[in-house]
Amino acid sequence: MTFDSIIGHKRQINILQRSLKNQRIAHAYLFEGPDGVGKRLVAVALARALFCQTGDGCGDCPSCHKVDHNNHPDLHLLDAEGTSIKIDQVRGLQQDLALRPLEGKYKVCLIDGAEQLNPAAANALLKTLEEPQPNTVIILLTSQPEKLLPTIRSRCQRLPFHRLPKQRLAEILANRLELDETEALILAALSEGSFQKALGKNKGLYLERRGDLLHSLLSLSAGSIIPLFSLAEELAAEKEQLDDILEIYQVFFRDLLLLKHGRPEEDMVNLDLKETLYRQLAVETTTSLLKKLQALETGRYHLQRNVNRQLAMEFMLMRMTAA
Ligand SMILES: [Zn+2]
The missing domain is CATH 3.40.50.300 (P-loop containing nucleotide triphosphate hydrolases)
Known part of the structure; x- marks a missing residue:
């Protein structure tokens, strides 16, 4: 080097x-x-x-x-x-x-x-x-x-030392991983300027699994207790990647919050999921988005404190569906 x-x-x-x-x-x-x-x-x-x-x-x-x-x-x-x-x-x-x-x-x-x-x-x-x-x-x-x-x-x-600017990292990733522009921007935004994250195992999580993970979450409703428990179980079984998954959820709801407040689409991270974003935007209010973000933050906090993972995820999902 x-x-x-x-x-x-x-x-x-x-x-x-x-x-x-x-x-x-x-x-x-x-x-x-x-x-x-x-x-x-x-x-x-x-x-x-x-x-x-x-x-x-x-x-x-x-x-x-x-x-x-x-x-x-x-x-x-x-x-x-x-x-x-x-x-x-x-x-x-x-x-x-x-x-x-x-x-x-x-x-x-x-x-x-x-x-x-x-x-x-x-x-x-x-x-x-x-x-x-x-x-x-x-x-x-x-x-x-x-x-x-x-x-x-x-x-x-x-x-x-500082993180690389998103645009610069996206250019490098596009070259090195042969990604299209949208994929490279998503990867750069989610890895927060960290090469190690972008090039490591999170690449699959961010580009391939993100859509499914969001879909499982968004299909929950306040009354659907069985699917909620089973998603909590799936999440709890994620070993090292659970925190990154919760971060994917946070970024999604942050995108919605920005859209709600009239920010342009280019500022979104989930550029490839516009349809999902707008469908969800129609059913959210600023308050419900803030409550969901708060529930995710608490979920991540609990995980760091080594509480029971399954319980922490159930509690988090209940708060999110009630929001
Ligand atoms: Zn030498």
């Missing part, structure tokens, strides 16, 4: 390239921004440029090859074991950083999901950040910088 092959993040890459050129690389960076937008790609590209024998991450020298194959001896990767990054992992890192680089001038450590550092690990890491070794670069990646110790944040050069 070179800087040039990364899509977007030009400002961030410029800053890093300028520091490389002026040999003013910071001891520690904090790359902060939403998951899946490419923070890790930029971090690996930086590591590659630091190790590269020609100095720019050429892609052809043995050092670049080692980074690409994930076996460069001076690149240390750290991420959560289980649910947290533990103190033993940070101690291992410290021992490693105390040694001289094996091949090049630098040692680089990448800590992905830095918000998962547990308190002991965070305090240990803070010591390393306070007494930086020469020629070591630590890059912390996080989508939740507020969860890091303020003292860790202040020791790092912070570099914020």
Whole structure:
């Protein structure tokens, strides 16, 4: 991965390239921004440029090859074991950083999901950040910088990353996945600028299953208790994708709310479901839409709190059909 092959993040890459050129690389960076937008790609590209024998991450020298194959001896990767990054992992890192680089001038450590550092690990890491070794670069990646110790944040050069604009992501997706313009726009809008979401397993969910999922929901009525229970059961059985499904529902009702208030059709996400949108629009009021959105929000909240999934979905659907 070179800087040039990364899509977007030009400002961030410029800053890093300028520091490389002026040999003013910071001891520690904090790359902060939403998951899946490419923070890790930029971090690996930086590591590659630091190790590269020609100095720019050429892609052809043995050092670049080692980074690409994930076996460069001076690149240390750290991420959560289980649910947290533990103190033993940070101690291992410290021992490693105390040694001289094996091949090049630098040692680089990448800590992905830095918000998962547990308190002991965070305090240990803070010591390393306070007494930086020469020629070591630590890059912390996080989508939740507020969860890091303020003292860790202040020791790092912070570099914020942003989602790609919807239109730009849609163009890239249309090219890469051979989608038509409408499909690409839907995928870009639902994945909220996250490449990982758009290219991963959610592509099928967003483009193929979305229509059916909405149909099952919209065919429920206040009196139809049996279909309601069976949809709740189906939803509860969805493993990792349930939250994304509820988000699809939210986006649909948000589209309706915007239409109700006279926003143009181009602003809708569900551009391919206009007929369904207008049919539903005729039976909704602003109040009923707001109540449905509220029920969905509560449903997602309950799921995060690990309540009984089936009960949470039944409660949510009842509130929605009553709205
Ligand atoms: Zn190289």
